[in-house]
Amino acid sequence: MKTRLSLTVNGETHEVLVPVHKTLLEVLREDLGLTGTKHGCELGECGTCTVLVEGEPVLSCLALPVEMEGRAITTVEGMAEGSTLHPLQQAFAELGAAQCGYCTPGILLTAQRLLEDNPVPTRTEIKEALAGNLCRCTGYTKILDAVELAALRMGRQPAAGR
Secondary structure, eight states: OEEEEEEEETTEEEEEEEETTOOHHHIIIIISOOTTSOOOOSSSSSOTTEEEETTEEEETTTOOGGGGTTSEEEOGGGTSBTTBOOHHHHHHHHHTOOSSOSSHHHHHHHHHHHHHHOSSOOHHHHHHHTTTOOOSSOOSHHHHHHHHHHHHHTTOOOOTTO
8 A cells, every 4th residue: 555645855845655664764765866864773773764854863764754744854965055065064074974974874963953952062962962873883983073073163162161
């Protein structure tokens, strides 16, 4: 059985006809061609498939598209403004925070939400926010450095003693 849905992804409305059992992750990648969102564990444990729904991190491997109708979905492709990278994307590129890059989209979107909620996070707060996003390539140091650099560039100076 298929259902017709209208999904708003990265500010654009898409009409899709999808089987009811298909996950949001599968629809984004297979039906909309947005391959920045990655298949990881498909159990909701690695964070690789994280997207933002109404600004909140959601594991797209566990979400059904029918639940997303009428809600704004943002994928990693929606972070940049035209050819201008989001400050997080720029910092990750400059500091080499993405090694193989597989986990990076989920980490970037999770970090984006963190900085919206907490413009001046401590390193501990960054670690806590990113705890659900696993990376097999790094020791996380460059990832944490990149989030701090992006916060700094976004005009969010660390408070004294942080």
